[in-house]
Amino acid sequence: MTADVWLYLAVAVYFVIGVVLLIADGHAEMMSFGLYFNQWTYLFLFFMPLMAAIFDYAWILLRFDQKRSLAARRAFSPQRLAHLFSGMALMMALMIFQGTFTSIKNLLPIIRGGFIYDQPLANLDALLSFGPDPWRGLLSIAGHDAIVKIVDWNYSVLWFLVCFATLFYVATSPRAASIRVRYISMFMLVWVVCGNILAGIFISAGPVFYGAVTGDGQRFAELLTVLNSPDSPTTASMFQRYLWSLHEHGTSGLGSGISAFPSVHVGLIALNAFFAAEVSRRLGIIAFCYTAFVIASSVYLGWHYAIDGYASLLVVGLGHFTLKKLLDRESGSAAEAPKDAVVTV
Numbered sequence: 502m503t504a505d506v507w508l509y510l511a512v513a514v515y516f517v518i519g520v521v522l523l524i525a526d527g528h529a530e531m532m533s534f535g536l537y538f539n540q541w542t543y544l545f546l547f548f549m550p551l552m553a554a555i556f557d558y559a560w561i562l563l564r565f566d567q568k569r570s571l572a573a574r575r576a577f578s579p580q581r582l583a584h585l586f587s588g589m590a591l592m593m594a595l596m597i598f599q600g601t602f603t604s605i606k607n608l609l610p611i612i613r614g615g616f617i618y619d620q621p622l623a624n625l626d627a628l629l630s631f632g633p634d635p636w637r638g639l640l641s642i643a644g645h646d647a648i649v650k651i652v653d654w655n656y657s658v659l660w661f662l663v664c665f666a667t668l669f670y671v672a673t674s675p676r677a678a679s680i681r682v683r684y685i686s687m688f689m690l691v692w693v694v695c696g697n698i699l700a701g702i703f704i705s706a707g708p709v710f711y712g713a714v715t716g717d718g719q720r721f722a723e724l725l726t727v728l729n730s731p732d733s734p735t736t737a738s739m740f741q742r743y744l745w746s747l748h749e750h751g752t753s754g755l756g757s758g759i760s761a762f763p764s765v766h767v768g769l770i771a772l773n774a775f776f777a778a779e780v781s782r783r784l785g786i787i788a789f790c791y792t793a794f795v796i797a798s799s800v801y802l803g804w805h806y807a808i809d810g811y812a813s814l815l816v817v818g819l820g821h822f823t824l825k826k827l828l829d830r831e832s833g834s835a836a837e838a839p840k841d842a843v844v845t846v
Contacts, residue, residue: 538596699762766795
């Protein structure tokens with residue numbers, strides 16, 4: 502699709518910037534472009550296309566009685582398959598994008614000389630919460646092991662399914678063609694603006710690493726005790742240890758790199774909420790309630806200060822409406838152009 506050219510160009514420019522930064526800073530070993538190949542190709546070239554085909558076929562069986570063959574021909578028509586393959590190709594470009602993101606993220610604490618904004622962000626967080634750190638209030642009302650497991654599963658598994666299944670659907674489904682370029686552009690902007698640019702300016706590690714980067718091991722000690730309980734180990738705590746180990750050894754890995762402000766996790770789910778609100782008010786309300794749950798979960802699991810989520814919500818909202826206005830204006834100008842044209846013979 503011709504509109505995808507700009508997306509491919511954006512990925513290429515981002516890739517070049519990432520390579521230049523790594524080489525200029527003398528850390529070419531941080532390049533992470535090949536880390537996502539196995540998982541990304543399996544997920545977006547095999548698993549999700551298979552799930553989409555199964556879902557379409559199941560829908561035909563349940564929905565149609567007399568005209569199943571016609572419905573099947575339409576569902577798997579050359580035009581539909583062309584859209585699918587076009588989206589799958591775009592997903593492979595986003596694999597390079599993801600590798601570039603990880604490469605730059607690994608470089609941020611090296612460029613900035615460490616994590617220097619944790620204490621100011623934690624203090625501001627407490628100020629906005631009228632005194633205590635926000636995690637204390639969350640633990641006081643939801644400190645049960647069962648709740649920890651539910652929150653951990655949601656943050657580590659359900660969030661991933663929602664964000665990346667939606668991305669695949671928008672990239673490959675004709676029904677989402679009208680928002681495809683805008684959605685994927687915003688998807689990339691969340692990673693770059695929140696996860697690279699602002700993360701680099703306000704470099705911070707987050708509550709779970711607060712003691713390691715500030716020397717104050719007491720402030721979040723109670724939270725770490727809950728997360729690292731031997732009776733109910735969390736996916737979050739295991740992945741946090743994995744990230745810190747990579748950071749200490751100066752190596753890259755799948756999903757490596759540490760930064761807290763602002764939250765990409767919240768940014769991506771907020772992105773879906775803004776688009777859901779365009780579909781219907783009810784769906785938007787549900788999506789924003791889920792976004793609020795993810796913000797609380799990010800604090801509860803020690804990944805983020807609450808302000809990390811607030812900032813992401815603000816940045817994504819601003820980006821969403823700005824990009825929508827720009828593209829609407831561009832499409833409006835294109836529609837008016839034929840009316841204003843003067844034809845001479």
